[in-house]
Amino acid sequence: MTAAAAGGARATRRVVVEADGGARGNPGPAGYGAVVRDADSGEVLAERSESIGVATNNVAEYRGLIAGLEAAEEVGAGSVDVRMDSKLVVEQMAGRWQIKHPGLRPLAAQAAGLVRRFGTVTYTWIPRERNRHADALANAAMDLAAGKAPATDRVARAHEVAAQGSTAGSSWEPRPASTATRLLLVRHGETEHTALRRYSGRGDVPLSERGRAQARATAARLAGLAPSVAAVVTSPLSRCTATARLLAEALGDPPVVTEGDLVECDFGEWEGRTFAEVRERWPREMDAWLASPEVAPPGGESFVQVGTRVSRAVAGLLATYPGETVVVVSHVSPLKIALRDALAAGDAFLHRLYLDPAGLSILDSWPDGGVAVRTVNDTAHLAAL
Template identity: 75%
Template sequence: MRVVVEADGGARGNPGPAGYGAVVREANSGEVLAERSDTLGVATNNVAEYSGLLAGLRAAAELGASEVEVRMDSKLVVEQMSGRWQIKNPGLRPLAAQAATLVRRFELVTFVWVPRERNKHADALANKAMDEAAGITRDAPGGGAAKGKEQPAAGSVRPSWEPPAATPTRLLLVRHGATALTAQRRYSGRGDVPLSDAGLAQARATGARVKALAPSVAAVVSSPLVRCTRTAEIIAETLGRGVPVEVEPDLVECDFGAWEGKTFTEVRAQWPDEMDAWLGSTEEAPPGGESFRAVATRVRRVVATLHKGYPESTVVVVSHVSPLKILLRDALAAGDAFLHRLYLDPAGLSIVDMWGDGGVAVRMVNETAHLAG
């Protein structure tokens, strides 16, 4: 089967609230066979455009297509995927590699640049997703409305060095304290292991640090697993003033499936091909487990809920390595390689500010000075 993939993406600001859209059509009739769109949190235009391409190629593969003509109004993506331009931005290389892997599933894939007016359907889907990412509600999606990089919409964020005057929603991100599996460097996903004595001490130290940083905390929000809820309870007890602890299921750790409780060396020895695939793509999941893309979907739900539910307030978020890395990746508009390069210590503390207009600032990443001694 021959299909046409029309794909687009953009950001309100660059980076800013981002989204993508993709349409798959039957090549001869033009009949729409599939539509895909989603928000990306905060990202750049180029990341959003590549995300639209990936979504379109996946949809074509799901439909069983053998030949694909990709049409995009992004000259950069078309030229890079055609091999005529180098990929100089390291943040785009993992996305291009994922696209290249998908391309190999088909007998033939061609890339064609088209002007914006010939990409209205995908553009409208992308703009609707960008509206959602920016918290903008419209009566109807603005079909053909320009991407953030061309004509920023109302409520968009322009890059600026000027400190914002408004009060942000501040997220104090805390990885739970250490457990027995942490000390043994084992995969610890959905297994409900308690804090070790060292982890309890780390939680108390983190509570004192949070209290010094934040004179007023609206809530402590935690993953449902006991290593997080106990960390959250200790922090809330240290803060005093009746700060509530709220359990948020979407903050749970990635499900590592068959790898749960095993070391990296053990996994590498038993599942070498699966390990390579998992390290190479956020689409891949451990055997019987969960992909980072799936984790990202639920983490973005949490961020949107907190942003809306706690305007101009400070919230402590207690979670695990994978959700916190993904949240920081999105906040920094980084590529997927960021997930394998960032290290988060047990009880490490990070800070992200978010404004109502979509602006984001990362104030701190993995501070551990409070754990010294």
């Protein structure tokens, strides 16, 4: 190939950059991952992954974008389609959102400088389920930053997950249920706040009498569905732990395990208020919150932050209980996010799905990364209450 021909190939090569980043906490031990693929064949041309010490999720996401663009330049890309599950980075780099945080401006400027080296760059938001390769690399880097495992082990696992994700979910071929890890997702029973349509986040509101009756009805339903349960894993808040204990009693007393990552979203200043009160007092903040998972209630937690820990919790369950059945007792927000990710749905799903108190959803996951959502918000067992 002549030098001119080589230059022409560089100018016309189309690539996809998949990038992600995150932190164990926010801020916390952080890392990023980036993958460059040929746009036509899907072949992986380059990978990047690095632990970056203590940083925020957004900083790590921008670092992943920068690493992906640098790698795209190295493989001779002329046209780049950036795909990320960070709505904030995609919207800011596309020029639709302002960059208000001063700590992100230098990173955005660095990314913009790299963008000018290509003929065209586009930005596309994708659900986390479709960003598994970069997500796995980022998680490997985060684990390394937190000192959880040798780098070789974590990167090997990241490649294993990425390989699974490249083919899983694209086939209708039936998989045997016996090899799946089954998660029986249960929302806690009703509380006084539930009945009054009040925001219940980190406030420790106990089950009402009706909520306890709902939990017992759910326990009877699960006893018929799951003859063998490895564990009942629950949010630490009492409305969940009380539900979990009633379920465990009906299931032969499997261990009840508390998992902090399953706790409800922190609704900040909205805690304990009715939906109508929040709409009246914080109309602009509520509109922004409904429009973007990156936005948190005043003094609270965004759905992006909740999603980070829910993904971590689900991954931990799949690693700890392979091929077994686990009951997961949690709240509306974490359960919606788990179902959104399993269905590879968009963020609008979070505001369109309704989950009743003591409603049951069933999620199967296979070792090859395949996922099947079998039931969503089943409440037949509550009909007699």
